[in-house]
Amino acid sequence: MCGSLLQRLQDYLAERRIRRTRLVTKDGRCNIEYGNIMYRKHLSFLADFWTTVVEIRWRFVLLGFIASFTLSWFIFSLIWYWIARDNGDLTWQNPPEDHTPCVDHVVGLTTAFLYSLETQTTIGYGGRAITPNCPGAVAFIIIQSLIGAIINCFMCGVIMSKISSPKKRAKTITFSEMAVISPRNGSLCLSIRVANLRKSLMIGSQIYGKLLRTRNTPDGETLIMHQVNIDFMMETGKDNLFFVCPLTLYHIIDKSSPFFEMAVDTLHKQEFELVVFLDGTAESTSSSCQVRTSFIPQEIMWGYNFLPIISRSKDSKYKVDFSNFSKVVPVATAHCAYCFHNIKGHHHFSKTGHDNPGFAVIDITDPPNVTKM
Known part of the structure; x- marks a missing residue:
């Protein structure tokens, strides 16, 4: 019992250590921090104010939404209170019976706040209304209406931009948890699997990878996160994937x-990180997005291949069984790439297909030269 708990604790600590050392997490977030940024560089974030606001977290957006409206209502209510006080409209000023107020029924700070709220939100309950006797108040209600419209447009734009962010579309693109190395079409290949969970396509999809590792140069310089290009492809090529x-x-x-x-x-035993990128344009929104994930050596399985997940049912519909999306099966594979290419008979090929018990077997009456999925 104690040995089992100790093993679980060691596995948990190892997983946390691996998670901390990743540059890109499995869901695509970059694990990097910036320090010692010069103070004047922070002004660049203020200059690019729109991007800064759009990229902050939802909790701060909602806080800014509430604060911007509430503070504007309160600040304008103070000005309306000052206008009413300057005209002698307040209750404690004891206005005469024939007194003409600037704003009807604004007799204190609470009523001034309610009038400010009703003006900026264009509610208008009919009790409080401006009179034409104070030209300054008429000009001020125009100013408040314009500022209120600007705040409305800005906050609506921020919320719509965050809702329609391409990052959200990337949530419906998923990669396999593991990568595999096995023979494929006469070559030794590293394979990954990617799926689009929506029926709408990703137009112009391109996938590529970067291998990140520490490298020592002949001059004795240590390069951290040295990048090497990794090309991924299908049988039809590597550009413009038909991501259906x-x-x-x-x-x-x-x-x-x-x-x-x-x-x-x-x-x-190697120390590297394989970062995989998928770039494409969402068919429904025409917005470009990038999906990222990474694989460390412990997530690459040598001598395995993915189980098939696509089949055709009796009613001639293609179906995808996502229960097999990340499942693998062992296949005969050379224990090194050099052996695969140079030692004759040292590598073997597995059968070209696997049974998929999730779907019914049907008879296809297509011509013999038609390739079946």
Whole structure:
């Protein structure tokens, strides 16, 4: 019992350590902090005020929404109170019976606040109304109406921008939890799986990767987060993916690949991070977005392949079984890329397909040269 708890504690601490050392989390957030920024550089955030407001968290947006309206109502109520006081309209000033007020029924700070609120929100309950006897008050109600309209437009724009942010569309793009290395079409490949959870397409989708690792140069300089390009592709190429269903994308491990020098027994001892990017344009909103995820050596499985998830039912509909999205099956694979390419007979190929028990088996009467999914 104690051994089991100790093992769980060690696994938990190891997972936390790995999570802290990642540059990009599994959901695409960048784990990086900026320090010692010069004070005058902070003014750049104020100059780009719109982007700063749009990028802050929802709690601060809602706080700013409430504060901007409440403070504007209160500040304008003080001015209306001052106008009423200057005209002798307040109750404690004991105005005569034939006195003509600037604003009807504004006789104190509370009524001044209510009138300010009713003016800026264009409610108008019919009890408090401005009179034409104070030209200054008429000009001021125009100013308040214009400022209130500006606040309304700004806050509505901020909320709409945050709601329609491309980052939210990226939430419905998911990657497999693990990457796999196995033979594919006569080559040793690193494969990942990506799916679009919405039926609306991602137009012009492109996927690519960056391998981040620490590298020492011949001059003795240590490069932290040195980036190496990793190309991903499908059988049809690497550009303009037809992202209508989950795709399995692969990177060919050849002599130009940074994975060529790795082997099954040394992969998990390496220190690197594979960051994968998917760029595309949402079909429904025409907004560009980028989806990111990362894989560390412990999340790359050597000698495995993904289970099939696409099938066609009896009613000729294509179906996707997401229960198999991240599931893998072992396949015969060379224990290193060098052996795969240079030692004859050292690698083996598994059968080209796997049974998918989630769907019914049907007879397809297509011509023999038609490729089935």
